Amino acid sequence: MAKENYRKINKSRAIRRLVIWYKRNSAVTSIVDSAANSAATASNVAENVVSSAGSVVNTASNVAGNVVSSAGSVVNTASNVAGNVVSSAGSVVNTASNVAGNVVLSAGSIAKNTLQPLVFDPLKRLQANENSNYKDTVDTGKRIWIAVDGMGGDHAPGPILEGCLDAIQRFPINIKFVGQIEKINEVSKKIGLSELMEKEIQNSRFELIASGSPIGMNEEATAVRKKKEASINVAMNLVRNNQAKAVYSAGNSGALMASAIFRIGRLKGIDRPAIGALFPTRDQSRPVLVLDVGANTDCKPNYLLQFALLGNIYAKDVLQIDSPKIGLLNIGEEDCKGNELSLQTFKLLSKEKDLNFLGNCEGRDVLSGEFDVVVCDGFTGNVLLKFLESVGGVLLDILKSELPRGRRGKVGSAFLKSNLMRIKKRLDHAEHGGALLLGVNGICVIGHGSSKSLSVVSALRLAHSAVNHNVMEHLIQLQKLPVLNS
Helix, strand or coil: CCCHHHEEEEEEEHHHHHHHHHHHHHHHHHHHHHHHHHHCCCCCCHHHHHHHHCCCCEEEEEEEHHHHHCCCCCCHHHHHHHHHHHHHHHHHHHHHHCHHHHHHHHHHHHHHHHHHHHHCCHHHHHHHHCCCHHHHCCCCCEEEEEECCCCCCCCHHHHHHHHHHHHHHHHHHHEEEEEEEHHHHHHHCCCCCCHHHHHHCCCCCCCCCCCCCCCCCCCCHHHHHHCCEEEECCCCCCCCCCCCEEECCCCCCCHHHHHHHCCEEEECCCCEEEEEECCCCCCCCCCCEEEECCCCCCCCCHHHHHHHHHHHHHHHHHCCCCCCEEEECCCCCCCCCCCCCHHHHHHHHHHHHCCCCEECHHHHHHHCCCCCEEEHHHHHHHHHHHHHHHHHHHHHHHHHHHHCCHHHHHHHHHHHHHHHHHHHHHHHHHCCCCEEECCCCEEEEEEEECCCHHHHHHHHHHHHHHEEEEEEEHHHHHCCCCCHHH
C-alpha cells in the first residue's frame, strides 16, 4: 500500500513538472491544445484544455488546477491524469509526455499546418503574400527566344545550362545557348543534363549556338573589339538581328555593356546606360529599383537625370506602379546636403515634370518602401548592392546563434526553420537573379558573376517580364522627351 501511494505521489510530481514545462514553452503547449481538439477520447483534463483556447497560459493554469487543487483528492486526480498520459493512444497528454520524441518528430507537419500562424506572430510581417514579381511561375503564352551567354560567369557553363533548362520548364521561353559546343556537351554529360538538353533541342525549345573563346572576368571591356566571336558578342548579335528578344549574361559586366553599345547601340538622348537592380523592402509586394549599381563609377548630373527617367519607365512597366516615387540617394533629406553632384542633380530632378520626385533618400530609407526608384552614381550603387548581398547570410547566422540550446533549442529550431528559410529567400540576391541594363536599344540582363542555377532562372524570369511588358517600346517613346533632345 505504501509502495502504491509512493508511485501515485511520484506520478503527481511528474505531472506537476510537466505542467510547468508546458507553461514555459508556449509552442509545445500549443501542440497539446491542438491535439486535444482532435482527441476522440478526451478526458476531463483534455476538456479543460480545449475549453480554455483563449490563451496558452490559461490552458496551462487549468491543467495545473485540475492536478493540484481539484475538488477531489490530489492522489485520485493524479491517478486519472496519469492513466490518460500512459494509456490513451494519441491523447493530448501522451503527446506531451513524449516531448523529446513525438513532438520533435511531428513538429514539422504540425507547425506548418496549424501552429505557425499562432506561435510566431512577430514574424507575420515577414511572411506577407509573395510579390508576383518573385513567383516561380508566370502566365503561359507565346514563347519568346532569349539569347544566353553560356560561357559567362565564374562557374559557367554548368550552372548556366542547368538554370536555362529549368527556366524552359517554368516560363514560356526558348533559349539560344551560346558557347563552345564541345565544352557544353562535355559538361552536360558530367552533370547529368545531356538527355534533357537533347530532348529540349528536339522540342525546338533549346538551341546551341557556336562561339569562340569567352571574355574572362578579369579582362578589359575593350576585349569585345578584339574577340569578335566571343560568346557575349554572338549572343548580342542575335538580339541585333531580331533572332532573340533579350540577352542574358553572368559574365564580365563591363564587356556586356561595351558589346551592347557597339552592337545594338544606345537609345537616342541617353549618354550612359545604367544597371538597375531590385532590392527588397519592408513591403514584400513592393521592391525598390536602384540604379546605377555599377555601370558608371563617375557620373554627371544629367546622367543621373537620365537614370531617373529610365527607372521611371521600368517601374511603370515591369513593377506596374502608376506613379513611381523617385528618390536621390544622399547623406541627408535636406536639399542643401550632399556633394556637388548631388546638389546639381537635385535641381534637375526637381524641375522634371514627368517624374514624381520626392527628394533626397538617405541610406536608411532605401529599404523602407517609401521610394520605388532610387538614383545614384555607379560607385555608390555597387557598394550598396554588395553590402546588401551579405546581409541575408549574416542575419541568419545571428538568429541561429541566439537560439537556445538543448531540448528547447531543438524544438524551437524545428518551428523556426521554415521562417528562417523564408527570410533568407527574401534577402538572397540569387532570388532576384539579375539586373537590367537600361539605356541600350535592346533588353539586356546582367547576372552576378557567381550565379548558380537559381540565379539564372530568376534572371530569365526578369528578361521574360521585361519583354512581356513592352519595356523597349516605352523606352523608345522616352526619346521624344524634350529633356533628352536639348
